[in-house]
Each structure stands twice: as structure tokens, then as C-alpha cells.
Amino acid sequence: MNLAQFLTIFISAVFIYNVILSRFLGLCSFIAISKETKPALAMSLAVMFVTTMSSMITWLIYRFLLIPFNLTYLRTISFILVIATFVQFVEMVVRKISPALYRFFGIYLPLITVNCAVLGVAVLNVDMFFVNTKAVPGSFYYSLFQGICVGLGYTLAMLLMSGIRERLQLSNIPKCVKDFPLAFVIASIMSLAFMGFNGFRF
Amino acid sequence: MKKLFNEFLKGIIKENPTFVLVLGLCPTLAVSVSVINGIGMGIAATFVLLGSNIIISMIKNIIPDRIRIPCFIVVIATFVTIVEMTMKAYSPVLNRALGIYVPLIVVNCIVLGRAEAYAQKAPVINALFDGLGMGIGFTLALILISGIREFLGAGKLMGHTLIKGFEPAYVLGMPSGALLVIGLLLGFFNLLKERKQ
Numbered sequence: 267m268n269l270a271q272f273l274t275i276f277i278s279a280v281f282i283y284n285v286i287l288s289r290f291l292g293l294c295s296f297i298a299i300s301k302e303t304k305p306a307l308a309m310s311l312a313v314m315f316v317t318t319m320s321s322m323i324t325w326l327i328y329r330f331l332l333i334p335f336n337l338t339y340l341r342t343i344s345f346i347l348v349i350a351t352f353v354q355f356v357e358m359v360v361r362k363i364s365p366a367l368y369r370f371f372g373i374y375l376p377l378i379t380v381n382c383a384v385l386g387v388a389v390l391n392v393d394m395f396f397v398n399t400k401a402v403p404g405s406f407y408y409s410l411f412q413g414i415c416v417g418l419g420y421t422l423a424m425l426l427m428s429g430i431r432e433r434l435q436l437s438n439i440p441k442c443v444k445d446f447p448l449a450f451v452i453a454s455i456m457s458l459a460f461m462g463f464n465g466f467r468f
Numbered sequence: 469m470k471k472l473f474n475e476f477l478k479g480i481i482k483e484n485p486t487f488v489l490v491l492g493l494c495p496t497l498a499v500s501v502s503v504i505n506g507i508g509m510g511i512a513a514t515f516v517l518l519g520s521n522i523i524i525s526m527i528k529n530i531i532p533d534r535i536r537i538p539c540f541i542v543v544i545a546t547f548v549t550i551v552e553m554t555m556k557a558y559s560p561v562l563n564r565a566l567g568i569y570v571p572l573i574v575v576n577c578i579v580l581g582r583a584e585a586y587a588q589k590a591p592v593i594n595a596l597f598d599g600l601g602m603g604i605g606f607t608l609a610l611i612l613i614s615g616i617r618e619f620l621g622a623g624k625l626m627g628h629t630l631i632k633g634f635e636p637a638y639v640l641g642m643p644s645g646a647l648l649v650i651g652l653l654l655g656f657f658n659l660l661k662e663r664k665q
Contacts, residue, residue: 289498290497293493293497340549342548342571342574343546343549346545346574347538347542350538350541382494382575384575385571385574386568442658442662446490449651450647450648450654451648451652454648454651457643457644457647458639461642461643
């Protein structure tokens, strides 16, 4: 475990392999909720919380349950169940704390369960920090940190996107490219900008 | 019979999961670098859709309403695990190319979306045709996108060079190109729809 590794995880998860713009995880919610900044921020925070917690929990499950009993092929099922439970919990909290926000999210909050970013980071952690079903030293901290960084990357892309789309609301756009198509083209240009980080090597 | 056929057909054009419902975009964009990958992903997703639609429609009366989503997810995850293990055993090259996007079929919105919106209310046979149609619609969309990207981005189709001396635009093979292609295609289909009305 060293500091350079943490820095590498941070740069690659937030910028180089940005969860949305380069890995395409969590794209549905990205396009659907990024019309205004406030809900976009709330959604990002929810996702960040869930990715962090779930990468911690899934690491523990993989290391202490699936590997000792030689059940690694149950990875997908066990991970998604844990995540689904977790999302239910977050949903309950949001409903209690802010009914207005809960109403705004509508279908999208339960859909964090099927947000690829959350399961994606769990699977990525296992792929990256376990070699031949053996945890590399410090892999728990790496996984946890990668969870946070993926959430940060999601937040960054979400905030940038919602900022741009807010400004676009008043402009005169042909009807056929309104909403989805335009959002994709904007995301494409943003992704092009993020490709500039590609040359970084540590 | 005609109704069943319609059930099948609607997934391909009228309710195409990618272009009309705009669901399940993560795998669509990530694996559409080459047509072979697109077809592989399409077949895998079709198998999962078919299996989960049939099973969920069979057990719809047993599942309590409040915990239906976790139940659906377990069914879907089981089929994804089958696909994962089969692919690892018989086609390791494809498995490496698709990478983490194979386990991520579990969270493909199309699969859960069909379970929630259709299979849990429909008889088994209808659910079967619905799953098949949606799966094929998804595969066709993937072939279209990956065809465009592979041709313009690498100058090839199914791994064969088509035009000699064609200078490909590499950006289309990159993540940014995927977003651009899907954005323009969606705009194009919207335009067609507008014209038709």
C-alpha cells in the first residue's frame, strides 16, 4: 500500500477512465437527471454514497465469503443483492428526509439498483485488486478509495453536464435533436476533452 | 397468433429498446467498437431477456409485490451467471473483449424494464415473444451502431478491410465517438418520426 497507488486510482477513476464519459456506466441516469443542477447534485451524492458503501461491503463478501468457500462464480448474484438492499435503505432515508426530492426522483432513485456504476465498481474492484483469488496487499483500502473516486467522477460529469444543459434551455434548438440526442452530442464533446488525460502515466 | 407476432415485432421497430425507449445504453456504447462484439453482446442479452421473461412470468403469482424487484434481480442474475460461465468456457476471446460488461447485463435496464413493465403481468407465451423481440431489436441496434463505428472508425467490417486507402476517423472507435454516433442516430430517428406525422 503506497501513496502513489492511491494517486493513480484517483486520476484514472475521476479523469482517464471517467465512469460515465469513458466507461459508460450509469449513462441512463446521467442523461435523464442532468437537466438541472440541484437534482443532479443530489443524485450524484446518492450514487457516491452507494458506490462507496457497496464497494466496501462487496469486498468483504468476496474476501471472506466467496473465496473461502470457492463460490466466486456467485459474484454477480451476491453483489447485486447487496446493492439492491443498500439502495432500498438509501431510498427510505431520502423519503424520510426530503419528500420533495423523493417525488422529483420518481423512478430514478430505485433505478440506482440498476445503475451500472454501482455494480461496475464492485466488479472492477474484484478484477483489479484480486490476483488469482488472492487479495493484493491493501486491496481493501484501494477498493474503498476507488468507490469514492468513481462517485467523484460521476459527480464531476453530472455537474458539468447539468451546467451546460441549464444554459441550453433557452436556446433555439431544432425539435428533433432536443433532449436526448443533444445531450449525447454534448457528452461526446466532453468525453473528447477528457481523452486529453489519456497520456498521463505514473 | 397475429397478436403474438405483433408482440414479437414491436420490440424490433415500434418500441425498439435502444432507439425508442432509450434503455440499456451502457453496454450498447461500450461494446460497439466492432460488429463481432456487438453481436456477441446482443446474443448474450437476448438469452438473458428470454430466460428472465419466461421465468418471471411463470412465478409472477408467487412473488409478493413488495419485494418483487430483488426477486426479479435474482432471476436475472442467475441467467447472467449462466451466460458468463458459458462464455468463459467456449469463447474466452469474446469474454475478454466484453470484459466487465458481461456481468453488467444484470443491471441492463432493458431486462429489468421488461420484467417490471411486461413479464410480471403477461402470460408465459406472450412474455416469451416479447423477450425475443426486444432481444432481437437490441441486437439489431447494436449491429447498426457497431457497424457504423467499425466502418468509419477502423475502416473495417467484421474484421475485413472494405475500401483500400480509406483513411478512418479513429475518434469514432473511442468512447467519444460512441456518444456522437448514438446522439446523431437518435436525432435522425426523431426526424423521421416527425416527417411521418
